[in-house]
Amino acid sequence: MSFRVGIVGCGTVGSGVVKLLTENGKLIERRIGKRVEIAFVSDLEPEKVVSLGVPKEKVYTDAFKAIEEVECDAVVELIGGTGVAKRVIEEALKRKKHVITANKALLADYGRELFTLAKENGVSLKFEASVGGGIPVIKALREGLVGNRIERIYGIINGTANFILTQMSQKGLSFEEALKLAQEKGYAEADPTLDVEGFDAAHKIAILSSLAFCRWVKTENVFVSGIRELTPLDIEIAREEFGYSVKLLAIAKETDGALEVRVHPTMIPEEHILSSVNGVFNACLIEGDFVGETLYYGKGAGQKPTASAVVSDIVDVAVGNEFCVPECLFNGDKLPIKEPDRFVSSFYLRFTAVDKPGVLAKIAHILGKYQISIKMALQKSIDFNGGVPVVMTTHPARKREIDLAVKEIDQLDVILKPTFVCMIEEL
Template sequence: MDKNTINVGLIGFGTIGSGVVAIFNENIDLIQKKVGKEVNLKKVVDLDITTPRGVEIAPEKLSTEINDILEDPEIDIVIELMGGYEPARTFILKALENGKHVVSANKALLAKHWEELNSAAQENGVRICFEASVGGGIPVLQPLNESLAANHMESIYGIINGTANYILTKMSREGLEFKEVLQEAQEKGYAEQDPTFDIEGHDTAQKLIILTIMGFGEYVKQENFHVEGITRITPEDIQFASEELGYVIKLLGIARKVDSELEVRVHPTLIPQDHLLASVNDVFNGVYIVGDAVGPVMLYGQGAGMMPTASAVLGDCLDIINHPQKNIPYGPPESQVKNIKDLDNVISKYYIRLTALDQPGVLYRISKILRNYNISLESVTQKKRSHGQAVPIFMVTHEALEKNIKQAMEEIDSLNVVQEKSMFIRVLED
């Protein structure tokens, strides 16, 4: 940018927005000296500009009028941190049309309207940057898109939802039930009052969509892949996986190329305890990337929060100021992916938990069904004995086809000796 002063407008004065203001107050000299220009937060727009945010800001910089940013020709970069689909989408499109660069952390919007937003930026010769949308402050998208650009990506595994990871970590450490931990997380503010978005995997799915664009050049809509949350995981699953099998259970977003097909899915996954992803605990995020040249790389840090996310937003601002004409396309230039693999055709090992009556012939009936679907077992464990009562049976399969597992489990669940809907969890074998 030729100007000596870069003016920034901020839409959304919530938690992250306050973090951005805090960085402007305290650390903007770092950015200014790196870009050799003055970087000025000119206007902050929010519907509520009266509630104190705990950060200093000159009153004349606050406004409730969106056009104070969108129609101000002096504003070069618009930071959108209001979240949600509308009016965020309309505001971003307007900003791009008006020749302003956009920095956004809005993963929901990006995941849903990627093509429209990306095209609008290109058509208007400006940039849209969104490092903060995945993994909070962790540098993830820049490395995927640039530093690692010489790689064909093989797989991306992400622990990218702090709430779900906090709940699973706490269940694992303290042997607590999902509901107990969720309630505590809500009390502590680690989980929303309506936690559906996090615990059912939707947030992970949105971030995975963005990672899949960057790593594989493929834009996959959320309705086209399997998204499964963590609500059915029990302390027994976690304990058995850990003590008997040497695995931990994590909610994973997976994008993986197998031959020329891409697997995209979100679900709880058993991860070997000595895999680095198994050590990503509490609210932390980890994105584990495997490239054909670089091999495995993991990027780790706080995936959310006021200051970490604001750090990524300002990193994007620096990049835009230094390279307003950056013409690096997002994702690899030519996708080598032929199609998105149907989950039914995915091959994996599976952990299975059944609740069946402890009586003669039960295992025979179950194993017969498994055999019919060509599923062989690595291990079977029945922990308690209680004749005629329901007891849990844990099984681990060798590699099997998802379709077969699903059908076998349906048949098994329909047996009169099986008391509860069975549970199966896919196993990461990398």
């Protein structure tokens, strides 16, 4: 008895899946009592596929032709992007094939229609590899914690950004230096925008929060802010003076009857286990009303970890576990998305000011006008962009008031550069 999968797209991840099924195929068969067989592999470079040991007659260049011609139980989409990939998935679902994908951008923006199509055709659309690479975090959230009201999710779910922040923190590198190092090591793309500006993490938290909160969350619902403005000085002050580490955190939680979903550099207590997540590692903290805090940690990207996640989906479908998203997602979105203006948080503010008496008073005056209460303030006697850094942390305040106050402060003639603002989460 065998379960036949067609693989569309044989790049880094696709090759990983072929390798895994080849190397560990017997092991998987021993475990599940069923053989997972590669029915076809489709890629624009067929020689590459053949060189992996896939028999020539199973190699296609036209995915649609392969799906039409070859009998299979599931199609694995690993092309990426929202163009052909979407059409491949639609075609496979319409032909009542289960679909497995790692395509976070696609699911974040077209999840509703694709999962609806899967449901209409009575097949599964599985996506473990779309978040957290090899970490089975989708499975944990969807199945392991299915009995819980999910209270909050905190994810370090972009390895590139976490590598950069770890380098900045441990070696005092600037953002640019750390990015260059990440690129040299192959951890960052030539154009790193998706990773360092937080959009990749936004796709992923959109998927996680859709599963957790029973309402479709799209990328456009996520407040996003990247790590470019952060300096080694901020990281040092956060650690030395306040006991915080800085992470690009993806956050989802229900507050005041609305869902708040955001990705931004965040200061978190140094002793919290999330602060121990360094380098390219990912981790996701999920808190449920019964289970309490749980955390899932591992490699969030790379050929082999991602292949591990794709194969777990294939096996799930092969053994009959077809649960893919909560049913309630198809019953309308009841929970509104919270506007960023209404986020409440403690804040870290770093001003670049001229080194003159009275500066602190001027800043404090404006913060007071907006009812923002200062928790700690300090001024460093070092040269920073031609001025001195003045740093404050606040008691919880609304983002709207913070933004207005900072806008006004930045117009003072004693302020030399735009102020850096960072939210703090006490976890």
